[in-house]
Amino acid sequence: MSKLDSKIPAGPVADKWKNHKDHMNLVSPNNRDKIDIIVVGTGLAGGSAAATLAEQGYNVKAFCYQDSPRRAHSIAAQGGINAAKNYQGDGDSTYRLFYDTIKGGDYRSREANVYRLAEVSASIIDQCVAQGVPFGREYGGQLDNRSFGGVQVKRTFYAKGQTGQQLLLGAYSAMSRQIGKGRIKMHNRHEMLDLVIVDGKARGIIARNLVTGEIERHSAHAVVIASGGYGNVYFLSTNAMGSNVSAAWKIHKKGAYFANPCYVQIHPTCIPVHGTAQSKLTLMSESLRNSGRIWVPKNIEDAVAIREGKLKPENIAHENRDYYLERRYPAFGNLVPRDVASRAAKERCDAGYGIENNDTHEGVYLDFSTEITKKGKEAAIEQNIHNPTEQQIYDLGKSWIEEKYGNLFVMYEKITADNPYVTPMKIYPAVHYTMGGVWVDYNLQSTIPGCFVIGEANFSDHGANRLGASALMQGLADGYFVLPYTIADYLSADIRTGTISTDNAEFDTAEKEIQDKVNFFINNKGTHSVDHFHKKLGHIMWNKVGMGRTPEGLREAIQEIEEVRKDFWANVRVPGEANEMNMELEKAFRVADFLELGQLMAKDALERRESCGGHFRWDHATPEGEAERDDENFKYVAAWEYNGSDINQEVMHKEDLIYENIEVKTRSYK
Amino acid sequence: MSAKKGLSLTLKIWRQKNNKSKGQFETYKISDVSTDSSFLEMLDMLNENLVNEGQEPIAFDHDCREGICGMCSLYINGRPHGPDTGITTCQLHMRMFKDGETIHIEPWRSAAFPIIKDLVVDRSSFDRVMAAGGFISVNTSGNTLDANAILVPKEDADSAMDAAACIGCGACVATCKNGSAMLFVGAKVSQFALLPQGRVEAERRVLNMVKTMDEEGFGNCSNTGACEVECPKGITLEVIARMNREYFVANLDKG
Numbered sequence: 001m002s003k004l005d006s007k008i009p010a011g012p013v014a015d016k017w018k019n020h021k022d023h024m025n026l027v028s029p030n031n032r033d034k035i036d037i038i039v040v041g042t043g044l045a046g047g048s049a050a051a052t053l054a055e056q057g058y059n060v061k062a063f064c065y066q067d068s069p070r071r072a073h074s075i076a077a078q079g080g081i082n083a084a085k086n087y088q089g090d091g092d093s094t095y096r097l098f099y100d101t102i103k104g105g106d107y108r109s110r111e112a113n114v115y116r117l118a119e120v121s122a123s124i125i126d127q128c129v130a131q132g133v134p135f136g137r138e139y140g141g142q143l144d145n146r147s148f149g150g151v152q153v154k155r156t157f158y159a160k161g162q163t164g165q166q167l168l169l170g171a172y173s174a175m176s177r178q179i180g181k182g183r184i185k186m187h188n189r190h191e192m193l194d195l196v197i198v199d200g201k202a203r204g205i206i207a208r209n210l211v212t213g214e215i216e217r218h219s220a221h222a223v224v225i226a227s228g229g230y231g232n233v234y235f236l237s238t239n240a241m242g243s244n245v246s247a248a249w250k251i252h253k254k255g256a257y258f259a260n261p262c263y264v265q266i267h268p269t270c271i272p273v274h275g276t277a278q279s280k281l282t283l284m285s286e287s288l289r290n291s292g293r294i295w296v297p298k299n300i301e302d303a304v305a306i307r308e309g310k311l312k313p314e315n316i317a318h319e320n321r322d323y324y325l326e327r328r329y330p331a332f333g334n335l336v337p338r339d340v341a342s343r344a345a346k347e348r349c350d351a352g353y354g355i356e357n358n359d360t361h362e363g364v365y366l367d368f369s370t371e372i373t374k375k376g377k378e379a380a381i382e383q384n385i386h387n388p389t390e391q392q393i394y395d396l397g398k399s400w401i402e403e404k405y406g407n408l409f410v411m412y413e414k415i416t417a418d419n420p421y422v423t424p425m426k427i428y429p430a431v432h433y434t435m436g437g438v439w440v441d442y443n444l445q446s447t448i449p450g451c452f453v454i455g456e457a458n459f460s461d462h463g464a465n466r467l468g469a470s471a472l473m474q475g476l477a478d479g480y481f482v483l484p485y486t487i488a489d490y491l492s493a494d495i496r497t498g499t500i501s502t503d504n505a506e507f508d509t510a511e512k513e514i515q516d517k518v519n520f521f522i523n524n525k526g527t528h529s530v531d532h533f534h535k536k537l538g539h540i541m542w543n544k545v546g547m548g549r550t551p552e553g554l555r556e557a558i559q560e561i562e563e564v565r566k567d568f569w570a571n572v573r574v575p576g577e578a579n580e581m582n583m584e585l586e587k588a589f590r591v592a593d594f595l596e597l598g599q600l601m602a603k604d605a606l607e608r609r610e611s612c613g614g615h616f617r618w619d620h621a622t623p624e625g626e627a628e629r630d631d632e633n634f635k636y637v638a639a640w641e642y643n644g645s646d647i648n649q650e651v652m653h654k655e656d657l658i659y660e661n662i663e664v665k666t667r668s669y670k
Numbered sequence: 671m672s673a674k675k676g677l678s679l680t681l682k683i684w685r686q687k688n689n690k691s692k693g694q695f696e697t698y699k700i701s702d703v704s705t706d707s708s709f710l711e712m713l714d715m716l717n718e719n720l721v722n723e724g725q726e727p728i729a730f731d732h733d734c735r736e737g738i739c740g741m742c743s744l745y746i747n748g749r750p751h752g753p754d755t756g757i758t759t760c761q762l763h764m765r766m767f768k769d770g771e772t773i774h775i776e777p778w779r780s781a782a783f784p785i786i787k788d789l790v791v792d793r794s795s796f797d798r799v800m801a802a803g804g805f806i807s808v809n810t811s812g813n814t815l816d817a818n819a820i821l822v823p824k825e826d827a828d829s830a831m832d833a834a835a836c837i838g839c840g841a842c843v844a845t846c847k848n849g850s851a852m853l854f855v856g857a858k859v860s861q862f863a864l865l866p867q868g869r870v871e872a873e874r875r876v877l878n879m880v881k882t883m884d885e886e887g888f889g890n891c892s893n894t895g896a897c898e899v900e901c902p903k904g905i906t907l908e909v910i911a912r913m914n915r916e917y918f919v920a921n922l923d924k925g
Contacts, residue, residue, distance in 0.1 A: 052810040067731065068797050070838055071739040087818060123812035130814040132806045132867045134822075134831040141821030160831055165738055169834065173805035180801035188794060211786055240734040274706040279714050280735040411737060414754070414761045415708075481812050529721040531714075576726045580688060581787045583729055584721065 004257070004639055004655045007441040008112040013661045014094075017116040020442070021485055025492035032057035035491050036500070038205055038220040040192045040247045042069030044164075044472055045455025046226030047171035048479030054178035056484060058491075061218055062175070063187045063207060065242055065586075070172040073228055073240040074475060077164025078285035078408065080146065080156035081472040083121040088145050092153040094118045099662060100151045101470060104337050105435070105463020106612040106629060107664045108260070110637075110657065112442055113460040120481040121473050125157055127480060131170040135159050147290055147335065148468035156469045161285050161408045167472055171479070190216070192247045193589060194510045195223060195254045195451065202251075202451035203500050206510045208518075210586060213579040215514055217507045219500035221491055222450045224483065225251060226475075229434035229456040231264065233594045233601065234546075235538025237431035238270060238283040244590040245597050248438050248457050256446035257639035257653060259459035260436035261597065262605035265466055265614045266547050267432035268294075268341035271415055271425075272356040272363040281430040282415060284366070285408055286468040289334045291371040291401065292425070294341070295321040296353040296364050303353045303361075313355070313365055313424050324348055332669040339465045339614045339627070340669055342429035346547050347625060349428070356426055367424035372397035429547060433471060435462040435614065436604070439639040439655075443486035444478060452487055454478035459637070464613025518578045521588045526573035530587040533568040537561060537591070537598050545602050550618050554606040558599055558648070565595040599647040600640060607652065610634045631664055677703040677764060680772040681716065683728055686785055693785070695774075705765040709752060710735060710742065712764055729788040735760040737902065740837030743844070744789060745776040750841035750900045758839060758902045778844035782851070782887040793840050795886040796854060802882035803875040804858045806868035826864050833860035835903045842897035842905075848889030853897040855883050856909035863916055873920035880917055 009020040027035065035058050039050040042064040050062040064072060084097040097118035102109060125143070129135065136144040136158050145154040159166035178184040189210040196204040196219075204219035230245035231237040252258045269284045297303045298320045305311035324344055326333040336344075345364045348354065356363025376397030380388040388396070398421055402409070412420050437459040444452050444460075455475040462470065544557035568591070576582040611620045611627035612634070620628045637655040678701040686693030700719070703712050710732050717727035733741040742759040746752035752762045767773065775789065783791040808814060822830075834857070842853035859876050862868045868875070891910055898907050 048810065055810050066733060066739070066741060067793055068838065070797075070800075071733060071741050073734060073739070076734045076736050076738050085817070120812070125817045126814045127808075127810065127812050129817040129820060130806065130808040130867055132830075132862050132865050134827050134834050134861065134865065135817075136831075137822055137824045137827040139824050141823055142818050159834075162738070162831075162835060165837075166831070166834060173800065174808075174810050176797070176800040177805040177807060179797070180803075186797070188797070238736075240739060242733050275704050277704055277707050277711050277715055279708070279711050282736050410756065411761065414737075414757050415763065417763070417765060480810055529718055531718060573721060573724075575721055575724060581729055581790065584727060 003447045004439070004653050005441060006110065006655060007443060008110070009442065013111060013115045016112050017119055024485060024489040027488045027492050027495060029057055031495040033059060034495055034498070035059065036061060036220040037222050037224060037487070038218060039063070039224045039226060040205065041072065041226035041228060041455070041457070042175065043072035043074035043226060043228055043455060044168055044171055044475030045457070045479045046224070047072065047168065047175050048476050049224055049226060049454060049483050050184055051171060051174035051178055052480050052484045053487070054183035060178070060184045061187065061220060062184050063190045063192055065189065065191045065210060067188055069175055069186065069188070070169060072168060073243050074168045074472065075165045076240065077472055078161045078283065079148065079287035080158035080163045080469040081124065081167060082148070082155050082467070082469045083125045083157060083473065084118055084155060085122050085125060087143060088154045090153045092155050096153065097121060097155065101461070101467055102463065102662050103667060104467040105465050106667060107463065107631065107635065107659065108263070108612055108657065109463030110460050111659055111661060115661070116482065117461050117474060117477050120477045123481060124473060124476045128167060128170050131174060133159060133166045133170045146287060148286060151467065156287070158287065161287070161405055164472055167476065171476070191586065193250065193514045195251045195448070196506050196510045197254055197448065198500070198504065198506045201449045204502060204507065206514050208514070211581055213577070213582065215511055215518070217502035217511060219502045221494045221497060221500060222452060222487055224487070225438065225451065225453045225457050226455045226479070227457050229437070230594070230597055231431045231434050233537065233598045234431045234541045235534050236273065236278060236281050236542070238267060238281050241280060244593065246590055246593045248453070249593040249597055251438060251446060251448060251451055253642050254448060255642070256448045256451060256453070257439040257641055258436070258600065259439035259637050259639045260604065261601040261640065262545070262608060262615050263435035263464050263613060264431060265338055265433040265435060266342040266429045268338055268345055268429050269366060269427045270430035271412065272428040273358055275358070282411070283430070283432065284412060284425060284427060285405070286338070288366060288405060288408065291404070292334065292366040292368050293323055293370055294325050294334055294364055294366055295323045296348045296355060298322040300352050303355055306355045307357045307361060309357065313367070314369070314422070322348070322353070329669040336669045337465060338468065339616070342547060343616060345429055356428065362428045363426045364428065365424035366427045368401060368420065369424070372401060372421070375400040433466055435459065435464060435466055439637065443489065444483055445486070445490065450490060452483060454483050464615055517589070518585065521572065521574040521585055522578045524572060524574065526571045528571050528573060530572060530574065530584055530591050533564055533572060534587070534591045534594065536564050537595055540564070541598055541601070545598070545605055548616050548618050549605050551606060554602050557602040558606070561595060561599045561602065565599070568592070568595060596647055600650060603647065603650065604638055604640065607638065608634055629666070635664070676701070677705065677767060677769045679703060679767065679770070682772060682774045683789070684776045685728070685788055688787055689784055703764050705763070707764045708735070708760055709746070709762040709764065710760050729790050731790050732760055737761040738837060740839035743778045743791065743839065745779060745844060747774050750778070750844045751902055756902060756904060758837070778840055780843045780849040782843065782849055783840060793838070795888070796838050796840065796851070798886060799851065799855060799879055799882045800858070803878035806862060807871055820866055822865060830861045830864040833857045833864065833905065833909050836905050837903055839902060841900045841902060843888065845896045845900040846889065846892065847894065847896070848892045850891045850897070851883050851888035852891040852910045852913065853901060853905055855879050856913035857905050859913040859916055860909040863912055872916060873923055876913060876916040877920050877924070
């Protein structure tokens with residue numbers, strides 16, 4: 001019997017959330033302090049959830065592996081946050097944001113969840129402005145908007161190129177207020193290592209204090225996982241170094257289904273890989289695609305000359321450049337969705353036109369010269385400068401760009417030593433955001449009662465591909481406006497339960513398992529560092545479960561990952577001690593989980609015999625190289641059930657995706 | 671881009687087992703460091719070598735490696751975040767160093783940031799200052815005014831953004847001879863002081879934050895401006911002036 005009951009409320013999609021809220025059970029204010037809630041992760045989702053739950057009066061225990069909740073990886077998001085405010089009067093609406101999100105996700109997300117996301121998006125902006133988030137403004141004092149890939153309206157709110165930072169600091173300040181009141185007990189430098197289930201319900205976690213090494217027991221009436229995505233399975237990604245899958249994977253091993261693990265977003269605008277010692281990839285905000293034109297040389301000799309350093313991009317005449325996105329997708333041009341832009345870059349580089357001087361020649365140009373000239377001319381007219389010189393146009397255009405994206409340009413120059421005002425930026429796709437995650441129902445509850453999953457860690461809203469500027473929206477929507485309602489419905493049964501004890505067999509067993517694993521790592525007389533295995537895994541994942549996948553490659557990947565995993569458990573070396581700060585030990589726990597998840601990702605990708613969003617199968621492509629979806633056979637969510645340490649034995653459950661409000665069409669951005 | 675590859679370096683790194691034990695500099699040699707690598711990637715390489723030799727790697731804080739989370743620290747050759755300006759350690763690249771150079775690497779130095787291990791310090795004092803008032807007391811219910819009902823002049827919003835850009839890395843404290851946190855606290859106070867939202871509780875905010883800042887053991891501003899020079903996000907001394915003004919007025923009102 002399948003546990004997959006999505007619990008989508010009945011009625012028209014526009015009324016579902018309102019009706020559901022009207023009929024859910026509540027916990028009255030005087031009973032809320034009898035209830036403890038654990039929140040794992042303090043990014044946009046976890047931070048906003050912790051603050052709101054504490055505000056409502058629950059006792060919140062929040063955990064993060066960083067030294068402060070302010071450092072969660074949401075802080076690195078640059079471009080903006082979507083909201084259907086229609087401040088620009090360009091026809092935006094809840095329905096249109098809903099439609100764009102479903103379409104952008106290649107019709108692989110759940111209608112009811114996405115509609116709710118679009119519906120609450122407007123409140124997020126009100127909330128954040130009230131908290132003092134300094135969004136960009138027009139001269140009249142009203143909020144400014146910009147546009148992102150895959151859409152034809154301006155609905156993205158931004159705070160310079162640091163939107164994620166400002167929104168996270170907003171949530172962190174709301175948390176700080178509750179920490180000061182004693183309603184949130186913050187556990188910095190703590191990592192959740194297991195979920196504890198008592199009588200079939202999530203009742204606590206085992207965490208390791210990363211400073212003292214102590215293995216701790218924490219109990220609660222409900223556990224909320226907000227631990228973000230699992231992109232670091234690829235080793236090189238745009239994620240923070242510490243971002244990991246452990247919390248989500250641990251609940252999977254305890255019974256929560258893991259949905260669509262193969263859906264990974266490859267972001268088109270990252271700085272290309274420079275060498276083998278590289279630890280991390282840096283994203284250049286997608287908002288740059290508003291002002292930049294992407295191209296490679298039209299002639300292969302020019303590409304070769306550029307790679308050899310004999311030719312500079314600014315010396316290639318306009319007619320000798322191939323603006324391939326504008327050529328292939330005239331309607332959307334440089335603003336096509338991320339998966340489309342990423343694949344198009346790969347196609348050009350595979351064909352030999354890549355411009356980066358690295359082993360794989362992987363790199364294309366993001367050029368701002370057209371925009372600098374255009375904005376310079378506009379500014380000259382505004383300032384009554386007749387017949388401006390070229391230098392004047394450039395200077396005015398440059399200061400426009402500087403105002404809009406200055407910090408990104410500085411960052412690029414620091415990393416590459418190239419000045420992007422003069423020479424185009426070099427970019428290439430990189431692993432960015434994961435759309436797969438723990439399966440949750442409409443209430444954001446996993447298949448384990450009392451265990452909720454929010455933000456990037458769950459699966460429901462983005463389908464096979466996420467629209468730009470929607471990650472911040474989903475994190476905050478879940479944390480501020482969805483979970484606080486739905487969790488109350490669950491907790492209303494717990495007002496008489498009383499404090500959950502940590503002195504029972506379930507906590508004993510879970511703690512012992514973790515302690516044994518710690519002992520194993522510390523005592524294993526291995527030969528290789530944790531990173532050695534992580535890099536091997538990443539290499540397999542990028543080459544065989546990356547931007548283009550084949551059945552043969554995926555079968556090989558499954559086999560190879562299994563071998564790396566075996567090798568890891570035999571030969572990993574973790575120096576240092578258990579009862580103190582030990583970063584190698586932290587990594588060992590995380591990589592052990594990545595190795596299992598990586599295998600499941602390959603397995604899921606192999607089963608999904610179609611191309612959709614970031615999951616592109618070469619054996620399911622049109623003659624022009626566009627993704628070929630198979631709605632008849634694959635319009636479902638693949639939710640995997642753990643079945644012991646042999647990942648190949650996981651069982652797939654299907655949740656059919658039903659579209660009642662949107663006509664399922666072939667995506668076209670031409 | 672520099673084509674020069676393969677630096678050989680001598681590293682003098684502060685090692686300290688924990689908060690109770692004494693620390694000392696240890697010397698390490700490393701070669702073949704790409705000039706395109708970041709400083710932290712160079713330390714990754716060193717740590718990989720140490721693990722392979724069965725030694726304990728050097729503990730240092732880092733996370734996003736994009737210059738925004740504020741987790742990385744490191745005092746490099748006597749300067750927080752090293753010799754380049756306007757960046758965090760993770761954005762410092764090895765092209766800033768010469769072949770054969772000796773590099774000194776230390777943790778943040780401040781009484782309010784006790785050492786946890788090697789190069790890792792405890793900056794939770796910043797969180798406690800924030801919990802004392804670094805927020806606007808608005809319910810997180812979504813039942814607020816429409817965002818455009820609060821008009822903010824663009825110049826004010828931009829200045830608030832400049833102050834809000836602080837990443838809480840602590841370089842300002844580490845470089846200050848008094849270990850003062852006034853650039854950090856001033857940045858937060860300024861962000862809210864420049865916006866109409868939260869004006870109602872402005873006096874309480876500045877009084878509580880300054881009080882907590884003092885209790886946490888941060889020193890007074892010495893007006894030397896080292897914090898401004900070392901701030902990776904270009905926060906200026908103006909925020910300290912604004913905080914002092916806010917504090918002065920709040921005290922007058924209180925009296």
